[in-house]
Amino acid sequence: xxxxxxxxxxxxxxxxxxxxxxxxxxxxxxxxxxxxxxxxxxxxxxxxxxxxxxxxxxxxxxxxxxxxxxxxxxxxxxxxxxxxxxxxxxxxxxxxxxxxxxxxxxxxxxxxxxxxxxxxxxxxxxxxxxxxxxxxxxxxxxxxxxxxxxxxxxxxxxxxxxxxxxxxxxxxxxxxxxxxxxxxxxxxxxxxxxxxxxxxxxxxxxxxxxxxxxxxxxxxxxxxxxxxxxxxxxxxxxxxxxxxxxxxxxxxxxxxxxxxxxxxxxxxxxxxxxxxxxxxxxxxxxxxxxxxxxxxxxxxxxxxxxxxxxxxxxxxxxxxxxxxxxxxxxxxxxxxxxxxxxxxxxxxxxxxxxxxxxxxxxxxxxxxxxxxxxxxxxxxxxxxxxxxxxxxxxxxxxxxxxxxxxxxxxxxxxxxxxxxxxxxxxxxxxxxxxxx
Numbered sequence: 001x002x003x004x005x006x007x008x009x010x011x012x013x014x015x016x017x018x019x020x021x022x023x024x025x026x027x028x029x030x031x032x033x034x035x036x037x038x039x040x041x042x043x044x045x046x047x048x049x050x051x052x053x054x055x056x057x058x059x060x061x062x063x064x065x066x067x068x069x070x071x072x073x074x075x076x077x078x079x080x081x082x083x084x085x086x087x088x089x090x091x092x093x094x095x096x097x098x099x100x101x102x103x104x105x106x107x108x109x110x111x112x113x114x115x116x117x118x119x120x121x122x123x124x125x126x127x128x129x130x131x132x133x134x135x136x137x138x139x140x141x142x143x144x145x146x147x148x149x150x151x152x153x154x155x156x157x158x159x160x161x162x163x164x165x166x167x168x169x170x171x172x173x174x175x176x177x178x179x180x181x182x183x184x185x186x187x188x189x190x191x192x193x194x195x196x197x198x199x200x201x202x203x204x205x206x207x208x209x210x211x212x213x214x215x216x217x218x219x220x221x222x223x224x225x226x227x228x229x230x231x232x233x234x235x236x237x238x239x240x241x242x243x244x245x246x247x248x249x250x251x252x253x254x255x256x257x258x259x260x261x262x263x264x265x266x267x268x269x270x271x272x273x274x275x276x277x278x279x280x281x282x283x284x285x286x287x288x289x290x291x292x293x294x295x296x297x298x299x300x301x302x303x304x305x306x307x308x309x310x311x312x313x314x315x316x317x318x319x320x321x322x323x324x325x326x327x328x329x330x331x332x333x334x335x336x337x338x339x340x341x342x343x344x345x346x347x348x349x350x351x352x353x354x355x356x357x358x359x360x361x362x363x364x365x366x367x368x369x370x371x372x373x374x375x376x377x378x379x380x381x382x383x384x385x386x387x388x389x390x391x392x393x394x395x396x397x398x399x400x401x402x403x404x405x406x407x408x409x410x411x412x413x414x415x416x417x418x419x420x421x422x423x424x425x426x427x428x429x430x431x432x433x434x435x436x
Contacts, residue, residue, distance in 0.1 A: 001186060004029060004077035006102045008039055008066065010046055010161075010262060010328070011121055011154050012083030017051060018165040020058035022190060027065045027073040039066040047327040047354055050162040071109035074116070079183055080106060081152075082120045092269035094125055103132050106147065107139040115146045117175075117183050121154050123207050123267055125274050129174065129200035150175040150184065151200040153207035158261060159325025170194045174203025208271040212285055215264040217252040219291040225255035225435025226298060235435025236417055255435040257333035257389055257415045258295035260322030265289070265331045296336035299415060299434075300344060303385055306411045306430050311345030314408065316379040319390025320355035327354040329362055334389045337415075342369055351379040353392055377403050385411035391418045401427050 001024050005016040008030040020026040030036045035045050042059050044052045058064035067073060074080065084098035099122060110116055120128060129149045136145050151174035156164050170193055173184045181197055188195065198206075225235040235255045243250030259265070268285050275282030300310070307313055322332040329335075334350070341348050348370040352359070356374075360367045373379035376395055380386055380403045388395055396418050404410045404427055412424060414433045424431040 001025070001079065002077045003027070003079050003081065003187075004073040005081045005083055006070070006106075007082070007084035007098070007122075008032075008035060008045065009083065009085055010158070011156065012081070013039075013044070013046060013055075014048060014051065014156060014161045014165055015081055015083055015121060015154070017054050017058060017064065018162060019187070020064040021054050021166075023063070024187075025063055026058075027067055027076065029068065029070045029073050030066060031068055033068070036066055036068055048161050049159070049325065054162065070105045074106055074109040075113070078116065079187060080116055080118045082118060082122055084122055086122050086124055086266075086270075088266050088269050092273040094123075094266075094270045094273075096124070096128070096131075098122075099124065099128065099132070100135065103135050104139050107136045107145045110145050110147065111140060111143045113146065115148070115179070117148050117150055117180050119150045119152045119184070121152050123153065123211075123263065123270075124151075124204055125270060126201050126204045126208075128204060148175070148177055148180045149200065150180050151203035152184065153203060155207075155210065158328055159323060168193050170196060172196045172198065172203050172206050174198045174200035176200070208267050208274070211263055211267040212271050212288070214252050215259055215268055215292070216284070216288045218254075218256075218259045218264075219288040221253045221255050222258065222295060222435075223291055228435040229302075233435075238435075255417065256295075256391075257299060257337060257434075258292040260331040260333050261328060262330045265292075293336070295333060296340040299337055299387060299413060300340045302413055302432050303387070303411070306432065307385055307409070310341065313346050313384040314382060315341050315346045315348055316373075316376075316383040316386040317341070317348055317350040318352075318376050318379065318386055318388045318395050319392060320350055320352035320359045321390050324390055324392045327358050329355045329358040332359075332389075333415075334359070335363055335366060337387060337389055338366060338370060342366075347371075349373050349379045349383065351376055352390065353394055355390075377406075381406045382408050384408045385413065387413045388415050388418065391416035395419075400424065400429070404428060 003024050003026045005012050005028045008028050016026045016028045038045055042056045044055050082102050086094040089095045129151050132149050136147055153172055171188050175181050228235040239253040242248050243253050268289055272282045272285040320334045321329055338348050350370055351373040356372050376398050411430045417433045
C-alpha cells in the first residue's frame with residue numbers, strides 16, 4: 001500500500017516512520033524547507049527514542065520519502081494521513097487553517113481520479129470530518145473528488161511514542177463505509193490490540209475526552225497535594241492509596257509543577273471551547289486549567305518559606321522540557337516557574353539535557369532574561385536554591401553531596417518528588433517536596 005502523510009511534525013513524523021517500518025511505502029509531505037532538508041538528509045527533527053535509527057533505515061531501503069510535492073504524493077497514495085498542527089487560537093478554539101490548506105490541496109490534486117481515504121490524525125474538534133466533506137465539495141467546483149474522510153486520533157506519549165505506536169493499547173477509527181474500514185484494517189492488520197470502529201464524531205470526541213480526563217487527574221492530585229502540604233500529610237502515599245483502587249488506577253496521580261506539552265493544554269482549551277459553543281457547562285475543565293496555572297505560584301511560596309526574600313537571589317532551574325525523554329518545551333511548566341521567579345526579582349540559571357535550544361527558540365523574550373548552564377553542577381554553583389522542574393534521571397543520579405558545598409545556601413525544592421527526603425536532609429539540604 002502507498003501512503004501519504006501530510007506534516008512532519010511530532011505526530012506526522014512518528015506515524016510516517018513507523019508505517020514505513022511496517023513495510024508500507026510512505027511519502028511525507030512537508031512544506032517547511034529547513035525541516036525538509038534535514039529529514040531528506042536522514043536527520044530527525046525531533047528527539048524520540050528509536051526514531052532516528054528507524055528513519056535512516058527506511059530512507060535507505062526506499063520505503064520512506066520526504067517531499068514538498070503534495071500533488072504527486074496524493075496521486076500515488078491510496079490512504080492520506082493528515083497530521084498537521086491545530087494550535088490554539090486566542091479564544092481557546094483550534095486553529096484549523098492548516099487542515100483547510102491540506103484539504104484544498106488534496107481535493108485539487110485528486111479531481112476525477114480514483115477513490116482515496118483521507119485519514120485525519122490531527123487532534124480536531126468534533127465535526128471536523130463533516131466540515132472537510134463540505135469544503136471538499138466547494139473546492140471541487142462541480143467536478144468529482146472521490147474522497148472519504150476518516151478520523152484516526154493518536155494517543156502517543158512523548159518519550160515513548162515509537163514504542164506506543166508499534167504496541168498501542170487501542171486503535172480508534174471513525175469511518176463510514178466498509179471500503180474505508182477495510183483499508184484501515186489493512187493499515188493496522190499487524191497490531192494485536194482492541195480496535196474500535198466508530199463514526200467520525202465519536203472518534204473525534206474520544207481524543208479530546210481522553211486527554212481532558214488525564215489532565216483532570218493531574219490537576220486533581222495537585223489540588224490534593226496542596227492540602228497535604230498544609231496538613232502535614234504525604235501526597236505520594238495518598239496517591240498510592242487511591243491509585244490501588246482499580247476504578248481509579250495509579251497513572252497520572254503524580255503531584256508536580258503541572259502538565260504541559262503540545263497536547264493537554266491545547267486540547268483542554270479546545271474541548272472547553274467546543275462545550276461552550278453548544279451552550280454546555282464545561283466549568284470542570286476551566287477549573288482543571290486554573291489549578292494548573294496556579295502551580296508555579298505554589299512553588300514560589302515554598303521557596304519563600306526558606307529564603308524569605310527571593311529578590312536578588314540566584315535560583316537554579318533544573319529541567320526545561322515538559323517531561324523527561326523528549327526535547328519538547330511547548331507549554332512547559334518551567335516557563336511559568338521562571339516567569340514567577342523573575343517577577344520576584346530573582347536571577348535564574350536554567351539547565352536541561354535536551355531542551356535548552358528549543359527553549360531559546362520558543363521563549364525568546366523570556367530566554368533573553370535568564371542564563372543557561374550546560375549541566376546541573378554548573379547551574380548549582382553559587383545558587384541560593386534549586387528547583388527541579390523536570391524529572392530527568394541525571395538529576396536523580398547527581399552527586400548532591402558534592403554540589404551542595406558549591407551552593408550559596410543549600411535550599412532544594414523537588415518539584416517532582418524524585419529524591420529521597422531523608423537522604424537529602426542528611427546531606428544538609430533545606431529540602432522541600434511537593435505535597436509533603
